Amino acid sequence: MRLRHRRSGDPGTTPALPAAVTDLRVDLGGRPILRGVDLDVHAGEVLSLVGPNGAGKSTLLSAISGDRAPDAGEVVLWDRLVSEWTALDVARRRAVLPQAHLVSFPFTVREVVEMGRAPWTGTDRADQDARRIADALALTEADAFAHRPFTSLSGGEQARVMLARVVAQDTGLVLLDEPTAALDLRHQEMVGRLCRALAAEGRAVVIVLHDLDLAAAYSDRCALLADGRLAACGTPAEVLTAPRLSEVYRQPVKVDPDPDTGAPRVTPIR
Template identity: 80%
Template sequence: MRLRRQHRVPDAVPDRPAAAEDLHVRLGGKDILRGVDLDVRAGEVLSLVGPNGAGKSTLLAALSGDLPPASGRALLWDRPAAEWSPLDTARRRAVLPQAHRVSFPFTVREVVGMGRAPWAGTDRAAHDDARIADALARTETEPFAQRHFTSLSGGEQARAMLARVVAQDTGLVLLDEPTAALDLRHQELVGRRCRELAAEGRAVVIVLHDLDLAAAYSDRTALLAEGRIAACGPPAEVYTADRLGEVYRQPVTVDHDPDTGAPRVTPVRRIC
């Protein structure tokens, strides 16, 4: 197996590159986030889990600076996210949204190269080719790098967009359901790559529905329910059968992987 050389983040990443402080967000006249407090830490994978409508994607968008708070603060590099220019924001955080659309027939390599746009005209532009090649390798998109993005399957497109985020080479990486279109192998690949990015000193925040995947690869998990954080901490502490059963309104059992010790969640099924 070919070994990939890891690189450190060129610019210093603060210990807390992002945070929410008493964060409230309203959309369409409805309170989506209600007084959320959350620290995002460098060198750590933080997963956001919870049922549909709990506010996970909204929280990610607020942390990225793409969604203004109704009250409270969303901080980026210890300043309100709205105080950064779009270019300065793009040099600090990379975002993978749930939906991605490329209408023109760019090749995969060209799409991945778009992640390097914030560094145009800087010394870091000299690393464009190396960063693009590294991102393609990490996401196993090298075999179709010259294909048109629009010709790919949904899972292949998802991996290409993840490669674009990796190529952007920022200290904060925000991923919204990056495994939704992926097969089992590539779901696990995403988990491993998140751990690699954190090991390089970056902060990674990932929205997931797969509780077992979140438990296996996260340092901390924030469990959201009705716009609030019901619990936050190591998955082994957050994942209790009673808490998950109440938040998801579905009985579950929680045991542990015999090899890794990570908690595993199994729904209690009543099949008629």
């Protein structure tokens, strides 16, 4: 198998991608969850992972993060296989927001967000802790309850705090697994704007979404997964077509351009 990763300093190398997977296969419980997936993640873009339940979106995100080892193929962070980085090196390069937010002790909101700064302890970047934490709380609109116990918050408020922790971690690759699931309309849009802002800073953002309209509005590219394979990858207009979505989701839909932005708007045919 041809390896795609390059060692930094090799003659003629181009700037490394924040993440790339090649011929990826992941098995769970004796059955394949991902099969033959190839996907590059680019700096300065928002890449959404969309597809039906069980398509492999969260598993792909977990493999990119290095939290789940592939059964075949390779996962690269910048110029190295993810398995070649130490856990600390990985934590300084990518931040992950999982679906579940379990905090058993009554830490304050600020203390939870501060945990995102742990990879930078003892480095020059620790001097930025206070500013990064304050900025993350403000960007996620969690600063108003920064001193409350995390366990006292609603589900949506907790989701915003965990997103703030990821933002405070200040990494070049940001991986978000269904960050809008517990959020109201206003804060779903806030997440979209935040992803765009992170990408504008040169970061790579990969976000798992079920809301296809949200994916279309805020993504540079969409990767559509179906039955563990990559069914399509491209701009939202290229990927989110009525025939393709109707087939993949097994639900007839129509797709029309948004009258204001031109982004695809997906409507189920009832």
